[in-house]
Amino acid sequence: MKWDLAKQDFKRYLQLERNLSNNSVEAYLNDVQKLESYCAYKQLALEDIDTRTIQQFLIFINEFNISPFTQARLLSGLKTFFSFLEIEYQIKSNPAALLESPRLNRKIPSVLNIQEIEALINAIDLSTLEGARNKAILEILYGCGLRVSELVNLKISNLFLDIEFIKVEGKGNKERLIPIGSTAIKYIKIYLDEIRPHIPVHAEAADIVFLNRRGKQLTRVMVFLIIKELAKKTGLSKPLSPHTFRHSFASHLVEGGADLRAVQDMLGHESITTTEIYTHIDKDYLQSIITQYHPRS
Structure with missing residues (x-):
């Protein structure tokens, strides 16, 4: 059993x-x-790998100070690989099957408050072509809670602005419909009607919404850089990425009383437990509850 052939079949x-x-x-x-x-x-050959080999490999990897989340994902990947080999190559057993992932503490994600989001959006220079595009990008990131990969792959043919919905292709190429608000619609229309027609669009990007100045599909890295530059401009010191807007979208919906199942559908989460992380309550609210209702406050 050769590594190259096994990896090729696994990829397929x-x-x-x-x-x-x-x-x-x-x-x-x-x-x-x-x-x-x-x-x-x-x-060691591929067929020589046993449970002890995987254990020693994980100990070796751990010396590089990788996070428990990365370790858990790595072990999950190996379990999937050897499960595939059990079926395809009929190996005797999965050497990773009985190994337990490190215990993970689910962290509350970093979110922006409404004032911080407005400050970032207001810092955009709308006198440039890129500024008008960036305004639409931030409005849709926060207004629809998209992943950055979903944003850069968003298609014009999947915009149903007349009925205030967009269709996105999420993880595993799963499609979902997401409502889009009037503010995001306004700035997407400005970008599509007034800015995009002046860009020399490459044929392969003809149906892609957001383009760079050369008419090619915008990259994930470019979206990161746009947000980092705005954070620098506004003096915002919080950890910031396109995913922060997705976290903020979900957190603000839940804090406002939105049904958790509806938020799950809009985010494209397979499990409700992933969405439940947004049910955290801020410290100011907790303090107000104690002050209002506790007899010793």
Whole structure:
């Protein structure tokens, strides 16, 4: 059993049978590549790997101070790989099956308050073509709670602005409909009607909403840089990324009383437990409850 053939077949399985996104497929293959490199160092063939090998590999990886979340994802990837080999290559057993992932503490995500979001959006220079585009980007990130990959792959043909909905392709190429508010609609229309027609659009990006100045699809990295520059401009010191707007979108909906199942659908979460992280209550609210209702306050 050769590594290259096993990885090639595993990739095909992830793409065709699991219907995973390109980013997810690459993550799985990177996990397998790490184990392959370790086995080459230890002069072990793929069929020689047992549970002790995986344990020693995880101990070796841990010396690089990777986070428990990364360790858990790595082990999950290896379990999927060997489960595939059990079926496809009929190996005797999955050497990773009985290994437990590190215990994870779910962290409350960093969110922006409404004033901070407004400050970032108001810092955009609307006198430039890029500024009008960036305004629409931030309005839709916060207004619809998109992942950055969903944003850069958003298609014009999936905008149903007349009925105030957009369709996005999420993880695993799963599609979902998300309501879009009037403010985001306003600035997307400005961008599409007044800015985008002046960009020399490349043929492969003809149906893509957000383009760079050369008419190509905007990249994830570029969206990160846009937000980092605005944070610098406003003096915002919080950790900030496109995902912060997604967290803020969900947190503000839940704090405002939105049904958790509805938020789950809009975010595209498979499990409600992932969405429940947004049910955290801010300290000011807790303090007001104590002050108002506790007899010793």
